[in-house]
Amino acid sequence: xxxILIEKYGKKILELSGEIDMNASPVLRKELMTLVKxxxxxxxxxxxxxxxxxxxxxxxxxxxxxxxxxxxGKLKLAALPSAVKEIFSFSKLDRVFEIYGxxxxxxxx
Amino acid sequence: xxxILIEKYGKKILELSGEIDMNASPVLRKELMTLVKxxxxxxxxxxxxxxxxxxxxxxxxxxxxxxxxxxxGKLKLAALPSAVKEIFSFSKLDRVFEIYGxxxxxxxx
Amino acid sequence: xxxxxxxxxxxxxxxxxxxxxxTAQMCMLSGMSERAVDEVKLAVDEACSNVMKHxxxxxxxxxxxxxxRIVPDSFEVIIEDNGIKARPERIEGRDLDQVRxxxxxxxxxKRAFDTFTFDKRKKKGNRLKLIRHTKGYHDNYxxxxxxxxxx
Amino acid sequence: xxxxxxxxxxxxxxxxxxxxxxTAQMCMLSGMSERAVDEVKLAVDEACSNVMKHxxxxxxxxxxxxxxRIVPDSFEVIIEDNGIKARPERIEGRDLDQVRxxxxxxxxxKRAFDTFTFDKRKKKGNRLKLIRHTKGYHDNYxxxxxxxxxx
Ligand SMILES: Nc1ncnc2c1ncn2[C@@H]1O[C@H](COP(=O)(O)OP(=O)(O)O)[C@@H](O)[C@H]1O
Ligand SMILES: Nc1ncnc2c1ncn2[C@@H]1O[C@H](COP(=O)(O)OP(=O)(O)O)[C@@H](O)[C@H]1O
Numbered sequence: 397x398x399x400i401l402i403e404k405y406g407k408k409i410l411e412l413s414g415e416i417d418m419n420a421s422p423v424l425r426k427e428l429m430t431l432v433k434x435x436x437x438x439x440x441x442x443x444x445x446x447x448x449x450x451x452x453x454x455x456x457x458x459x460x461x462x463x464x465x466x467x468x469g470k471l472k473l474a475a476l477p478s479a480v481k482e483i484f485s486f487s488k489l490d491r492v493f494e495i496y497g498x499x500x501x502x503x504x505x
Numbered sequence: 506x507x508x509i510l511i512e513k514y515g516k517k518i519l520e521l522s523g524e525i526d527m528n529a530s531p532v533l534r535k536e537l538m539t540l541v542k543x544x545x546x547x548x549x550x551x552x553x554x555x556x557x558x559x560x561x562x563x564x565x566x567x568x569x570x571x572x573x574x575x576x577x578g579k580l581k582l583a584a585l586p587s588a589v590k591e592i593f594s595f596s597k598l599d600r601v602f603e604i605y606g607x608x609x610x611x612x613x614x
Numbered sequence: 615x616x617x618x619x620x621x622x623x624x625x626x627x628x629x630x631x632x633x634x635x636x637t638a639q640m641c642m643l644s645g646m647s648e649r650a651v652d653e654v655k656l657a658v659d660e661a662c663s664n665v666m667k668h669x670x671x672x673x674x675x676x677x678x679x680x681x682x683r684i685v686p687d688s689f690e691v692i693i694e695d696n697g698i699k700a701r702p703e704r705i706e707g708r709d710l711d712q713v714r715x716x717x718x719x720x721x722x723x724k725r726a727f728d729t730f731t732f733d734k735r736k737k738k739g740n741r742l743k744l745i746r747h748t749k750g751y752h753d754n755y756x757x758x759x760x761x762x763x764x765x
Numbered sequence: 766x767x768x769x770x771x772x773x774x775x776x777x778x779x780x781x782x783x784x785x786x787x788t789a790q791m792c793m794l795s796g797m798s799e800r801a802v803d804e805v806k807l808a809v810d811e812a813c814s815n816v817m818k819h820x821x822x823x824x825x826x827x828x829x830x831x832x833x834r835i836v837p838d839s840f841e842v843i844i845e846d847n848g849i850k851a852r853p854e855r856i857e858g859r860d861l862d863q864v865r866x867x868x869x870x871x872x873x874x875k876r877a878f879d880t881f882t883f884d885k886r887k888k889k890g891n892r893l894k895l896i897r898h899t900k901g902y903h904d905n906y907x908x909x910x911x912x913x914x915x916x
Contacts, residue, residue: 415634417627417630417634417659417663418627418630418663418666419627419630448634448656450656450659450660450722451660451663451716451718451722452663454715454718455716455718456715458715459715479652483656486721486722487710487721488710488711489713492713524782524785526781526782526814527778527814528777557785557807559807559810559814559870560811560869560870560873561814563866564866564867564869565866567864567865567866568866588803592807592873595872595876596861596869596872597861601864616775616825617775618775619772619773619774620772621770621772621773621787622771623770624767624768624769624770626767629770629794631790631793631794632770632787632791632794635786635787635789636772636783636786636787639782639786642782643779643780643782643783
């Protein structure tokens with residue numbers, strides 16, 4: 397997994413690519429929680445190049461979301477490939493997360 | 506590996522896709538030698554969707570070429586991905602086979 | 615040995631990518647649909663992540679042995695470790711309506727496999743046997759769940 | 766066990782895809798370039814194809830054990846079988862200027878690995894040890910060959 401933080405129209409976007417498994421999750425968690433602790437909001441997560449996610453990846457986003465909600469911040473998941481989206485639906489987390497079809501939709505929402 | 510025989514501008518094209526290894530080679534050999542024995546010439550092999558080839562695959566084409574040459578027929582290899590082409594160069598077989606950049610080049614040659 | 619492959623990996627999460635690659639290829643050999651391959655790959659990853667977390671408590675220098683068997687009407691995965699014995703009666707996913715990290719792995723394993731049992735005969739460590747029926751069933755989660763409830 | 770994985774497959778060519786998947790992932794873990802991954806994957810496939818053809822003479826129900834070791838300055842692959850003993854002095858690729866099927870595998874194995882040796886201590890069957898140096902060398906065939914000639 398690789399992580400790149402970019403800015404578009406003044407909004408911070410975390411671009412992820414590759415596989416988010418138990419090996420990658422601790423790295424992602426550190427990055428994500430640093431941004432959450434800094435109060436960066438909204439934070440958009442770009443899933444476009446994520447090919448795989450397991451429950452440790454999902455748990456990391458749940459943690460990020462809880463951190464955001466603690467101060468009224470917003471975590472927006474965008475451009476999820478169907479296989480990744482399916483795991484969120486299966487775990488009933490698509491009801492809890494703000495999920496957008498594209499980065500632009502997430503930014504303009 | 507999958508094999509499809511098509512015809513374009515009256516020329517026969519064997520479209521291959523997937524991995525040509527020791528498991529796939531006997532299937533390919535049967536198909537190829539049947540066409541060679543029927544005297545189908547020129548026969549174009551479309552490598553565009555071949556992701557992998559090992560020495561058993563290479564050996565199969567050497568056999569096919571020899572069969573073709575026996576009656577003055579032509580075997581034309583086309584659209585080789587660079588990794589596949591590299592194996593032909595390494596084995597010095599790029600000097601022996603007629604190799605074309607595209608199917609159209611092979612047909613029009 | 616026929617139609618069976620065994621892989622032994624260290625209990626370090628970086629080897630999960632190796633495990634997923636083998637799992638996916640074995641699933642493809644068994645003739646599963648693409649969707650089924652994805653489900654099983656994820657389930658085997660989750661089961662081995664659990665061994666790393668729970669049986670080995672994060673010790674990354676231990677071994678996990680995973681056997682794959684393609685049999686006429688099922689696909690079987692046997693996962694062995696030498697770690698702390700699991701208490702099967704305490705292995706339970708969280709209520710999915712409750713939002714918190716964790717507790718999802720077991721659900722993902724049970725979605726892909728019809729049987730999830732620890733072999734009681736194993737003295738030290740654990741031997742988890744996962745079986746997915748492949749004949750006469752649809753590759754469909756709903757069907758699978760209904761069938762489980764019926765049986 | 767650390768930085769090592771072992772897979773056992775049946776001697777049926779359909780398992781070569783499983784083997785290639787593991788090989789590629791192990792190469793990636795060791796930090797090889799994409800080109801090096803492709804070379805090593807092909808070499809390991811060739812070495813195991815040779816076991817199936819020559820050591821087992823096409824019997825598809827036997828076993829091949831492949832061990833991968835990521836060590837600080839090399840990537841090692843050990844391939845074991847219980848088949849007919851190879852006569853290392855007779856293993857030779859064909860002259861590449863001679864066009865005929867066969868005899869290419871050994872060249873492809875030696876392109877990817879610096880060392881190709883059968884372990885003489887093994888009593889029954891074969892244990893082939895392949896070593897690729899990874900430190901201080903370029904991932905480049907020409908360099909590799911020059912180095913071999915020099916030494
Ligand atoms: N291999 C195992 N050994 C021991 N306990 C386990 C094992 N797998 C699962 N468990 C127990 O079952 C619970 C639920 O597992 P899971 O759904 O994978 O969620 P998580 O591991 O994220 O907590 C775990 O918290 C753990 O207590
Ligand atoms: N594992 C092996 N056991 C016995 N003989 C082998 C083995 N590998 C290679 N050989 C011998 O070396 C020759 C060259 O091998 P190779 O270059 O792979 O070509 P091929 O196997 O296509 O003939 C083989 O024909 C065989 O005689």
